[in-house]
Amino acid sequence: MTNDNSVLAVEIDSLQGGSADLGQYRGKAVLLVNVASKCGLTPQYAGLERLQERYAAQGxxxxxxxxxxxLGQEPGTSEEIAEFCSATYGVTFPLTEKVEVNGEGRHALYExxxxxxxxxxxxxxIRWNFEKFLIGTDGxxxxxFSPQTEPESAEIVAAVEKQLTV
Structure with a gap:
């Protein structure tokens, strides 16, 4: 039975257009991160990609x-964002459309x-770019986690691993 209040029940488009179909992640652990290409924290993309590579096969x-x-730190088009992530950090994990995370235009996902x-x-x-939310296998x-918490920090790795052993 699906939980309609689940984060994974929200509709959002992928960066490439069309539905990102968050329902496909049901049963998986998801580290959801608001990202930006021109931020002091942008190097966290490298750690996020290493987490993806390390745990993808485990759900x-x-x-x-x-x-x-x-501060306008993600000004690019969808194509520019995808190219930057791929070329600069070798990102293989999925990206959604660009959204607002705060204020009147806050996307339902962030609600x-x-x-x-x-x-x-x-x-x-949301305090800044790279604030992280771990979604459990139940959605x-x-x-x-705060924006300053590095993706490969002991606290994030332990939380991810706990979800993978559930």
Missing amino acids: FTVLGVPCNQF RLVDVADAEGHTGD EVVAR
């Missing part, structure tokens, strides 16, 4: 969600994420 994926709301607290108790608006958010 895990990173899902990048481009956003241009933080379902912002009430989740991180380890420091932060809820509400529910199990953890939130």
Whole structure:
């Protein structure tokens, strides 16, 4: 039985156009990250790709969600974003369309994420690029991580591995 309140029930398009079909990730652990190409944290793409490579065969994926709301650090077109991610960081994980994560235009996907607290108790608006949410195999958010938390940090790796052993 599917949970209609699940994050994975939200409709969003892929970066290349057409539905990203989040339902395909049911039963997998997903690290959802709002990303940007011109941010001081952009080198985190490398760690995100290493996580993808390390755990993809075990039912895990990173899902990048481009956003241009933080100092205009993701100004590119869909094609430019895809080319940058591939050429600069060898990104193989899926990317969605560019969306707003805060404010009146906040995408429905982020409406379902912002009430989740991180380890420091932060809820509400996304603070910056590269804020991370771990979606469990049941489609529910199990953890939130600050933008500064490196993708390969012990806390993220442990949280991902816990989901893979469920």
